[in-house]
Amino acid sequence: MFAALLAGCAPALHGAAPVPLNAAWAIEPPAVYAEWWNRTEQCSGRTGDFTRVEFYAVADWHGQIYLGSQRAEAWWVRRGNRIYLPESALLREQLVRHEMLHALTHDAHHPADLFVRRCRVLSEATWADSSAEQPGRLATE
Numbered sequence: 001m002f003a004a005l006l007a008g009c010a011p012a013l014h015g016a017a018p019v020p021l022n023a024a025w026a027i028e029p030p031a032v033y034a035e036w037w038n039r040t041e042q043c044s045g046r047t048g049d050f051t052r053v054e055f056y057a058v059a060d061w062h063g064q065i066y067l068g069s070q071r072a073e074a075w076w077v078r079r080g081n082r083i084y085l086p087e088s089a090l091l092r093e094q095l096v097r098h099e100m101l102h103a104l105t106h107d108a109h110h111p112a113d114l115f116v117r118r119c120r121v122l123s124e125a126t127w128a129d130s131s132a133e134q135p136g137r138l139a140t141e
């Protein structure tokens with residue numbers, strides 16, 4: 001089960017109207033997001049237009065948010081290239097960059113090459129493994 005451990009992104013819901021969840025509201029991305037986007041472009045080798053991504057904050061319940069009946073830590077929704085983040089974790093780099101990587105690949109799957117080996121954003125565990133390493137070095141492996 002992915003929902004409890006990963007920053008979930010519901011493949012089954014893609015194509016359906018994004019139905020928020022709890023209360024959600026559009027936000028201006030914090031300044032650091034541009035830097036995180038650049039780093040995610042670098043580690044993944046993908047490029048995308050940061051200004052075309054829509055960010056939403058969601059009122060969360062202990063870090064969990066809901067999309068319909070599904071629960072996850074955060075969501076990327078293909079339509080509108082939207083990223084939903086818990087209000088309490090807007091500055092959690094691993095979580096934000098996990099969703100950014102979906103926005104860059106336009107894919108809800110989690111290929112290990114990108115999410116684990118190159119960008120390390122799959123989960124808190126893969127992120128912790130990379131804490132002493134330089135993202136730039138990882139990107140060239």
Ligand SMILES: [Zn+2]
Pocket residue numbers: 006007008009098102108109110
């Ligand atoms: Zn994901």
